[in-house]
Amino acid sequence: MQMDIDSQSKLSNLTNKHLDYIIVGQGLAGSVLSFLLEQQGYSILVIDKGHQHAASNAAAGLINPITGRYYTKSWKIEELIDSARMIYGEIEQHLGCKLWYDIDIYRALHSIEQVNDWALRSLNPDYKDFAADAPNDHVYRGVVNDSEGTALIKGGARVDIGLFIEQYRSYLIESELLLETGFDYSQLTLSTDTVNYGAVSADHLIFSEGYQMLNNPYFNYLPLAPAKGESLHIKIKDVEIPHNVMKHQQYLVPIGNEQFWSGGGFAWKYQDSAPTKAFIEKYVKDLGQFINHPISIVEHRAGVRPCVKDRKPLIGTHPEHPRLHIFNGLGTKGTSLAPFFAKQFVEYLTGNGDLLPVVDITRFS
Numbered sequence: 001m002q003m004d005i006d007s008q009s010k011l012s013n014l015t016n017k018h019l020d021y022i023i024v025g026q027g028l029a030g031s032v033l034s035f036l037l038e039q040q041g042y043s044i045l046v047i048d049k050g051h052q053h054a055a056s057n058a059a060a061g062l063i064n065p066i067t068g069r070y071y072t073k074s075w076k077i078e079e080l081i082d083s084a085r086m087i088y089g090e091i092e093q094h095l096g097c098k099l100w101y102d103i104d105i106y107r108a109l110h111s112i113e114q115v116n117d118w119a120l121r122s123l124n125p126d127y128k129d130f131a132a133d134a135p136n137d138h139v140y141r142g143v144v145n146d147s148e149g150t151a152l153i154k155g156g157a158r159v160d161i162g163l164f165i166e167q168y169r170s171y172l173i174e175s176e177l178l179l180e181t182g183f184d185y186s187q188l189t190l191s192t193d194t195v196n197y198g199a200v201s202a203d204h205l206i207f208s209e210g211y212q213m214l215n216n217p218y219f220n221y222l223p224l225a226p227a228k229g230e231s232l233h234i235k236i237k238d239v240e241i242p243h244n245v246m247k248h249q250q251y252l253v254p255i256g257n258e259q260f261w262s263g264g265g266f267a268w269k270y271q272d273s274a275p276t277k278a279f280i281e282k283y284v285k286d287l288g289q290f291i292n293h294p295i296s297i298v299e300h301r302a303g304v305r306p307c308v309k310d311r312k313p314l315i316g317t318h319p320e321h322p323r324l325h326i327f328n329g330l331g332t333k334g335t336s337l338a339p340f341f342a343k344q345f346v347e348y349l350t351g352n353g354d355l356l357p358v359v360d361i362t363r364f365s
């Protein structure tokens with residue numbers, strides 16, 4: 001990718017500037033990471049091309065502590081939630097906007113077997129903070145079609161990822177810390193103790209390109225398995241629901257202004273990253289069977305999740321270039337994974353800690 005003239009001139013304005021970190025990508029991963037680096041006093045430059053179908057633009061920002069068919073706790077969920085609550089709280093203060101919402105999730109149970117499995121789960125002391133029976137008068141009664149029963153998942157959260165990325169981008173622009181362009185790999189030169197990108201030099205360069213890591217000549221050997229998803233912002237007429245989430249085959253997530261986020265879908269093969277007519281046709285039909293009220297569509301988005309074959313993040317240092325790093329592979333759970341692992345990564349980069357071996361890219365060397 002060649003740089004445009006405007007970016008080229010912005011880059012040359014930075015001549016003779018030596019930075020601590022250059023971060024490529026301002027999705028959820030790059031935003032949380034660069035925020036933490038700057039908070040710790042490091043000088044940064046973020047480079048992002050504003051890809052419309054980045055996963056972060058389509059995400060609901062949910063942190064769901066209990067997932068899957070067997071109602072199991074998400075990996076490291078207690079630690080991840082604590083870290084997420086703290087770091088998004090710091091970001092809220094820094095940007096002056098509300099991002100974090102504590103939520104309960106109502107999950108439909110479709111058979112007696114599921115009702116029984118959930119009853120057992122909610123009796124398990126290890127799950128006491130997260131699993132309970134839903135009250136009969138819960139907020140979704142009458143809004144959605146009845147199922148065999150409803151599970152109540154407590155202790156979840158929703159983070160307004162869209163607002164975070166937008167507000168943080170404005171902050172970076174005002175502070176002249178963002179180069180709005182595609183990264184041109186041909187302008188990168190490496191030595192043992194520095195990286196040079198055009199006229200800028202830095203101690204380290206970190207790639208957080210989401211699924212577009214596939215185009216990165218330094219890291220595309222890693223086993224990314226991108227999964228496209230699509231989402232809708234819908235209006236349900238005459239229904240007002242606070243911050244609870246309903247999960248059936250689809251999610252219904254209140255996002256304010258009488259609107260709900262709804263979506264999902266996992267396409268491992270897809271033509272491009274744009275929203276499709278096929279998704280909307282099928283999804284709206286399915287929603288019609290689930291929701292008892294008329295709906296209207298406000299917006300349709302799509303994004304590609306940077307999933308990894310072993311479902312763990314891709315973090316660490318290039319095996320041959322000690323100044324090149326990656327913070328990626330957040331898959332389906334970026335909202336909870338980004339803060340905990342960005343903090344751990346900063347500790348690792350600054351010589352104050354280690355990476356968990358299961359997330360370290362040396363597992364693929």
Ligand SMILES: Cc1cc2nc3c(=O)[nH]c(=O)nc-3n(C[C@H](O)[C@H](O)[C@H](O)COP(=O)(O)OP(=O)(O)OC[C@H]3O[C@@H](n4cnc5c(N)ncnc54)[C@H](O)[C@@H]3O)c2cc1C
Nearest residue numbers: 025027028029049051055056061062183210229333334335
């Ligand atoms: C429909 C859908 C729903 C989801 N719901 C949830 C949810 O509820 N909860 C949850 O935790 N996760 C959810 N996810 C997953 C979540 O979105 C991802 O884990 C997360 O957003 C990944 O962030 P990222 O920064 O790694 O990648 P991205 O969001 O893709 O960001 C990558 C950034 O890098 C930039 N970039 C890429 N290449 C270059 C380049 N060469 N030069 C310059 N810039 C570049 C792009 O412009 C982009 O801004 C969902 C995903 C989808 C698609």
